[in-house]
Amino acid sequence: MKQIVTGGQMKLLDSYTIEKMGIPSLVLMERAALSVCQALREEEFPLEKVLVLCGTGNNGADGVAVARMLHAAGVSVDICILGKKDHYTEEMRKQVDIAENYHISFVKNAVPVEYTTIVDAVFGVGLSREVGGVYRDTIEALNRSDAKVMAVDIPSGISADTGKVLGCAVKADVTVTFAYEKAGLLFYPGASYARKIKTADIGIYMPPQNDFELSIQSCEDKDLFRIPVRKPDGNKGTFGKIFLAAGSRDISGAAYLSACAALRTGAGMIKVHTRQENRQALTTMLPEAMYSFYDDEEIEKEQILEGLAWADVIGVGPGMGTGQQAEDILYTILAEGRKPLLIDADGLNLLAGRMEVLAQYPAPVIVTPHLGEFSRISGVSVEEWKEAPLYLTKRFAHKYHLTVVCKDSRTVISDGSEEIFINTSGNSGMATAGSGDVLSGILMGLLAQGLSAIDAASLGVYFHGAAGDMAAAQKGEYSMIAGDIITQTAEILKKRGAVL
Ligand SMILES: NC(=O)C1=CN([C@@H]2O[C@H](COP(=O)(O)OP(=O)(O)OC[C@H]3O[C@@H](n4cnc5c(N)ncnc54)[C@H](O)[C@@H]3O)[C@@H](O)[C@H]2O)[C@@H](O)CC1
Numbered sequence: 498m499k500q501i502v503t504g505g506q507m508k509l510l511d512s513y514t515i516e517k518m519g520i521p522s523l524v525l526m527e528r529a530a531l532s533v534c535q536a537l538r539e540e541e542f543p544l545e546k547v548l549v550l551c552g553t554g555n556n557g558a559d560g561v562a563v564a565r566m567l568h569a570a571g572v573s574v575d576i577c578i579l580g581k582k583d584h585y586t587e588e589m590r591k592q593v594d595i596a597e598n599y600h601i602s603f604v605k606n607a608v609p610v611e612y613t614t615i616v617d618a619v620f621g622v623g624l625s626r627e628v629g630g631v632y633r634d635t636i637e638a639l640n641r642s643d644a645k646v647m648a649v650d651i652p653s654g655i656s657a658d659t660g661k662v663l664g665c666a667v668k669a670d671v672t673v674t675f676a677y678e679k680a681g682l683l684f685y686p687g688a689s690y691a692r693k694i695k696t697a698d699i700g701i702y703m704p705p706q707n708d709f710e711l712s713i714q715s716c717e718d719k720d721l722f723r724i725p726v727r728k729p730d731g732n733k734g735t736f737g738k739i740f741l742a743a744g745s746r747d748i749s750g751a752a753y754l755s756a757c758a759a760l761r762t763g764a765g766m767i768k769v770h771t772r773q774e775n776r777q778a779l780t781t782m783l784p785e786a787m788y789s790f791y792d793d794e795e796i797e798k799e800q801i802l803e804g805l806a807w808a809d810v811i812g813v814g815p816g817m818g819t820g821q822q823a824e825d826i827l828y829t830i831l832a833e834g835r836k837p838l839l840i841d842a843d844g845l846n847l848l849a850g851r852m853e854v855l856a857q858y859p860a861p862v863i864v865t866p867h868l869g870e871f872s873r874i875s876g877v878s879v880e881e882w883k884e885a886p887l888y889l890t891k892r893f894a895h896k897y898h899l900t901v902v903c904k905d906s907r908t909v910i911s912d913g914s915e916e917i918f919i920n921t922s923g924n925s926g927m928a929t930a931g932s933g934d935v936l937s938g939i940l941m942g943l944l945a946q947g948l949s950a951i952d953a954a955s956l957g958v959y960f961h962g963a964a965g966d967m968a969a970a971q972k973g974e975y976s977m978i979a980g981d982i983i984t985q986t987a988e989i990l991k992k993r994g995a996v997l
Pocket residue numbers: 511512515522523525526529552553554555556557559584586619620621622623624625626627628629632649650651675699
């Protein structure tokens with residue numbers, strides 16, 4: 498698990514390290530600048546003629562220190578400072594004094610096209626408003642040049658919290674970020690402005706007790722090993738039984754994909770409750786599942802109650818439609834279910850405006866809305882969410898005691914506690930029909946094997962994205978389809994099994 502921070506959190510950690518632990522600010526800065534110089538070499542930047550563009554804050558001070566190190570190593574480097582001298586921070590003043598002692602060239606109106614490499618040290622985590630004026634003109638000229646661009650800490654103009662472009666922003670080739678990745682480097686569009694991210698240890702201290710309202714985490718490959726080990730003496734019951742209400746008169750694919758993904762993730766048994774019309778298709782495509790069917794008559798409440806009593810995990814929603822029968826099934830489950838419950842797709846559409854009914858549910862509930870569905874069930878518009886994705890997802894999860902998987906290019910997962918997850922696996926090929934059904938199947942499969950709701954959700958989303966990345970490597974982002982994600986799910990678990 499990787500720790501991620503907001504801009505405000507990073508500033509607190511900087512001050513804690515300086516004031517409480519006693520490491521001088523200039524020492525941190527020296528390490529920061531060294532790490533940038535090292536990355537310039539590792540990433541083979543063309544250092545024939547380098548421009549370091551600096552702001553007046555400590556990001557600019559980092560830049561001046563980088564210029565000094567390059568100059569000392571014999572590189573031809575110019576420093577251009579944007580902003581007034583009387584705005585310099587103390588560290589910036591000091592770095593400029595040192596650079597002047599080294600007789601480094603300072604230029605007033607840099608012409609970006611004249612350089613082979615540009616180091617962007619205009620704004621870091623201190624960016625507090627829209628970028629305009631000379632800053633904007635210079636950043637736009639930089640983006641038009643052919644120079645290779647290294648961003649110091651974060652591309653200038655990107656919000657460290659949301660990844661939004663504040664007016665305009667530097668398009669970097671590589672970003673060296675200090676101590677922890679900032680949330681704004683993970684969310685789009687920030688992620689595409691930062692491109693390749695390298696995280697440098699500069700000696701920042703993380704106190705064991707901090708007052709952060711959010712502790713932001715991001716899963717990595719090694720977290721896949723938290724998927725429970727198969728018990729050699731286990732039976733079908735050991736690995737969990739799932740009751741899934743899915744599919745409707747015209748839709749059988751969603752039920753198939755979700756049920757198949759749950760079994761492929763390792764669940765012991767699944768029973769799909771669906772419309773009679775799906776009998777032939779589903780029993781042919783997935784004979785491994787069990788089924789109960791209903792038709793135009795009233796929904797078979799007895800069948801549902803039987804399924805709920807039998808199951809360890811309940812799922813409802815994929816391809817179910819939003820008609821009266823779907824609504825009756827959902828509300829029967831909400832009234833009678835006693836096991837961990839996953840609600841997806843149409844299940845969520847049926848809940849819009851009535852979320853308080855979930856408060857009575859006696860076991861953990863996971864909901865998996867995409868942003869549009871999240872907007873419908875929470876009343877938060879997509880634009881509002883993009884302004885504060887972490888806070889708004891947490892607030893909604895907390896209000897209704899849910900684990901929320903808010904699906905977007907960077908999915909956010911929260912159970913309302915201070916620990917919140919941003920997912921970084923996956924690719925645009927996963928924006929394909931049925932991909933969400935596969936995710937719901939994976940999450941049920943992990944719940945069935947005993948993971949808690951938040952572990953199943955955070956790990957399952959990462960797992961789904963990782964399988965999607967493998968599918969894209971094989972089929973390409975254009976051609977991959979949801980079924981390919983299921984195939985790769987099996988490949989990932991095979992490797993996991995082989996290691997143990
Ligand atoms: N000692 C420290 O505090 C350390 C700081 N570090 C660096 O310092 C950075 C943070 O430094 P600061 O907090 O000084 O902030 P920044 O250097 O990111 O920027 C703040 C400055 O920009 C101005 N500003 C903000 N938005 C603007 C806008 N839209 N247009 C024009 N001016 C604007 C502010 O008024 C302020 O002068 C980090 O990102 C990191 O690069 C690192 O060197 C590690 C140590």
